[in-house]
Amino acid sequence: MIIILKESATDEQISHVVARVESFGLQAHLSKGTYRTVVGVIGDEAKIQAAPLLAIPGVAEAVPIMPAYKLASRKAHPQPTVVHVGSGDAVTKIGGGHFGMIAGPCAIESAERLDSIAGDIKAAGANLLRGGAFKPRTSPYAFQGLGEEGLKILREVGDKHSLPVVTEAIDPRHVEMIAEYTDMIQLGARNMQNFVLLTEVGKTGKPVLLKRGMAATIQDLLMSAEYVVANGTTDVVLCERGVKSFDNSCRNMLDIAAVPQIQQLSHLPIIVDPSHATGRPELIPACALAAAASGADGVHIEVHNCPEEAMSDGPQALLPAQYAEVAKQIRAVAKVVGKTF
């Protein structure tokens, strides 16, 4: 931490800043510049990161040197984490050169439909089946998911096709139940800073798919990953799925540079969801290929066999045949940048 004082800071104020730093068991190193005094903090920065330094009279700025996340950082774990999802015959690895192909419908609507979609995506090369049983809908009047019934369907269909399964949790009271039915728990973009939910999901020890919030910085995302890891789950896959921007020609703006950035900062795998990022099927293939080329550890694509009848987010789903086509190209591009299948 570097504390930059105001030009107007008095000697008394400077002494007070030094005393505050020392009160945290840290040392203060003064550097008087031409215009301003700067206080370098020596010692474990974590002790002072949450302190309201800007509220101290005479302080202009406090510049952290260390990130506030630790367990999620590359420093804590220099090698990339390989997340294992599933068990028995159906284990999918994501990270460290292993590429996750997550696909499925937005919501689980019926056993028949999910079975049909699962068969198609498995054939196309998908290795993880997604489907929502509890849906966070912006309208209280919209379809909210099949609940536990949906979880049962997901489990059965996944088992039938030897695909591990992932579904979203939105209520801390359901986390335990979801953990029983599925292989991985998704934390959605709207809940990325639902710290209560992060904590509960982290405690299950299950692999987690953590989606970036629509206005979350990369630092925010890694802090949320820290919540999950600090509560006990080290198998966290991060997911870039587009953020808010001033240009509403797409639903969100896919932040492709987040992939190499996160890979520098963290050991956790990072995948990309071009379905939610764009909200438009005709843009999904180009964005999925961009993700693969950028070095992402996987892609998450919504697939539905009759989008116009989908009970949630139909317009952003690919048809199974479209998915098969793009899946082939994704593998070709991912191989160029060193991924194995």
Place this chain on the structure above:
Amino acid sequence: MIIILKESATDEQISHVVARVESFGLQAHLSKGTYRTVVGVIGDEAKIQAAPLLAIPGVAEAVPIMPAYKLASRKAHPQPTVVHVGSGDAVTKIGGGHFGMIAGPCAIESAERLDSIAGDIKAAGANLLRGGAFKPRTSPYAFQGLGEEGLKILREVGDKHSLPVVTEAIDPRHVEMIAEYTDMIQLGARNMQNFVLLTEVGKTGKPVLLKRGMAATIQDLLMSAEYVVANGTTDVVLCERGVKSFDNSCRNMLDIAAVPQIQQLSHLPIIVDPSHATGRPELIPACALAAAASGADGVHIEVHNCPEEAMSDGPQALLPAQYAEVAKQIRAVAKVVGKTF
């Protein structure tokens, strides 16, 4: 709803769109333009708003005419809602010309400190005491609040100073307990789209303070208000508290135009929180006055008697004396635009 077809739409596709519209019990009204065909939907638009129209082949755009919120809209309730918070001697009215002066520390830290702050803000004209017992912190290592102990302190201090009290809920499992101790429940910015929590809080029937999410559009905020109202609570006060922007000179960007916009769209009161919007005490007075002049129904300001020791968000709090000064000016400005005290 107006459905705009692609230039390339075939007659068959147009017929299919018409059939889809009719399948919802609505009528379709075709208008063939020079370049494109447009389908006007006649009937209750609510029936079709959640349908994946963009997934129908040949459809280019679907333009809703009616907002997706109903109970929160001006149309449902042309007169401004006056929210009553508290009971007995300590009732504060917000909306319809009544101005809410919400103040207090970010977190409840001790009975003594809260008592001291409450006495000061009451003397300065505040009419609603805030304080956090459960804190949504971005770091798992930061102070998370005193929990139920904090709620007890808040209730006692509020009663002593005849100030109704508001505190934030972050966990659906705590909502009932919070409702017992407090007069109003806050839904924070990070939980604005935590629909599970919105639902639980709505069911209590208690007045609600709903803060706008950091990347929520005004439409998003009103949809979240709809969740609360649809679950049983009509006393919802909305709160603009700054949104994310490209300029990080302030913590957030205060969207002052949201005040008149919301007043046109909704009957619910809208207040402004310049503390979270700016994160810098020297900017709070100007923004609070701007809020009062814009016609806002109140302001929410953090006050702490020793910000540098605050356990949460110290740097954005005013000192009691600073609050007293700005409170006087706020009243002067609010009176110019017709508010009563």
Place this chain on the structure above:
Amino acid sequence: MIIILKESATDEQISHVVARVESFGLQAHLSKGTYRTVVGVIGDEAKIQAAPLLAIPGVAEAVPIMPAYKLASRKAHPQPTVVHVGSGDAVTKIGGGHFGMIAGPCAIESAERLDSIAGDIKAAGANLLRGGAFKPRTSPYAFQGLGEEGLKILREVGDKHSLPVVTEAIDPRHVEMIAEYTDMIQLGARNMQNFVLLTEVGKTGKPVLLKRGMAATIQDLLMSAEYVVANGTTDVVLCERGVKSFDNSCRNMLDIAAVPQIQQLSHLPIIVDPSHATGRPELIPACALAAAASGADGVHIEVHNCPEEAMSDGPQALLPAQYAEVAKQIRAVAKVVGKTF
């Protein structure tokens, strides 16, 4: 300037950084922390601000301590600048307690129309007449302004009503001509970083109205003001007119906190343009009042007597009667915060 090195920085790299700093005639002050080394730069930071420090191996971050603008900063000129616009009987002062009421149509369309509008706004209390003769239109097919003919009309109408006049320059080849006809030259939002134009306009010595770009930070705006002042014009009025945001319910998002921020950083007056900020007449009054309450040094409002026939930006103009009404309220609010009329 504080240069933060990477954890992996070698001793050789650290020595190289020190040598680079010294090569600019500055001193380097080393501070070895627990994890990282920090180099404080002692001396005139301006010498090193433009250097590509991040390109030096081992450097992680370079944190400037001094702003890159000097002439525009409060430090250079602690008292607020009062800009005088016009001459003879028609002088309007802006800044230092003097409130500018700039009004007029987006574009000059005819002598009759401008005369009528000018009479109305003068009666309502406006003290500076605006009107565009050269329009920066996003479409090459839209009305581009009357050119020099418009300037003549503006000069005549201003003189008739004893109102100083301001118009926008968009071409460096026209700046001299515009300076002859008008009392103040506007640099529009789209040209805020047209440094060629800033330079030419600065050289005229005429007062300047510099509008903030749609995605310009406050720092960017002050750097552009620095261009104008460095070229010879110290009479620069800054104008906040809304910036791009993710919420397109308004044309732009009015950044009201920019007013107190700029007043802390700079001695130059800062006014607000609620017309361009909102693009919707029903929101203009609330935003204009917010501006006055925030301490702004003036407001810039578009007024047209038949918006539906306006040749540019009609939908964001107030009718003369609406302007008269809001002007009265603006004065009442501005007086509360210490402005004189």
Place this chain on the structure above:
Amino acid sequence: MIIILKESATDEQISHVVARVESFGLQAHLSKGTYRTVVGVIGDEAKIQAAPLLAIPGVAEAVPIMPAYKLASRKAHPQPTVVHVGSGDAVTKIGGGHFGMIAGPCAIESAERLDSIAGDIKAAGANLLRGGAFKPRTSPYAFQGLGEEGLKILREVGDKHSLPVVTEAIDPRHVEMIAEYTDMIQLGARNMQNFVLLTEVGKTGKPVLLKRGMAATIQDLLMSAEYVVANGTTDVVLCERGVKSFDNSCRNMLDIAAVPQIQQLSHLPIIVDPSHATGRPELIPACALAAAASGADGVHIEVHNCPEEAMSDGPQALLPAQYAEVAKQIRAVAKVVGKTF
């Protein structure tokens, strides 16, 4: 154009809207819905696009059906445009399967340095040499470029290495001179809406490299391309180079989805500049590969042989050896998606 009326619109207002539409030589087609009346405009929408429809009493919304750009649209020219840059032996094609590899230093600093860089990038596969002679710098005190001397160097070095050359124009008074020395003229991000400059550059008939503004929507970019094409130059290459976002971990946010979006809307080639988009060399390779995979028609990368001494934007340049490495991978990825070299 579809004009949606307010619920409160009177019959008289509706008649007036119809009359206004007809006054433009168009037909109005009324559709009375359950809640609102909608007016469909039949005929050439271009006639009414610039009209201030929202200023007409009773009008709630005006939804255009046709884009406001024509010459730049796919509809005007269904086949992709192949832009030819250069003459004689040194012709580079961009678009329609031809991939542009634009590289070079930010600014031209000396003949020796440019010669060295040009030799390196040519060997690595670059086919177009860039270098700035007139630099738009945010600080008036920073290096502004070598001017005409720089143009001479660029021409000579380009000729020596058989590389066509591109440089930026920032002043309409220099456009003719620049056109004499170079093969392609760049319009920079800050000048994307400098319509005076767009017009002058368009008149030269030279190929143009038009960079997207930092807060420009895709629609804005295509409108600026329309300016250039309408003035006479059909050879316009568009360039996505990152836009402003709330996350300042990168200089800008690369909008990779802009590539497929623009390819659907326009026939003009679209390339990507990962140097300006990220501002950090360690992120450039991943973003360049993502661009190639997304189907972009080229990449624009800054290369410098001693970034820490660069007179402009050193920290975002690759070293020649880094460029050679990524150029090889770019070709491999681009071939997977059908590009030829």
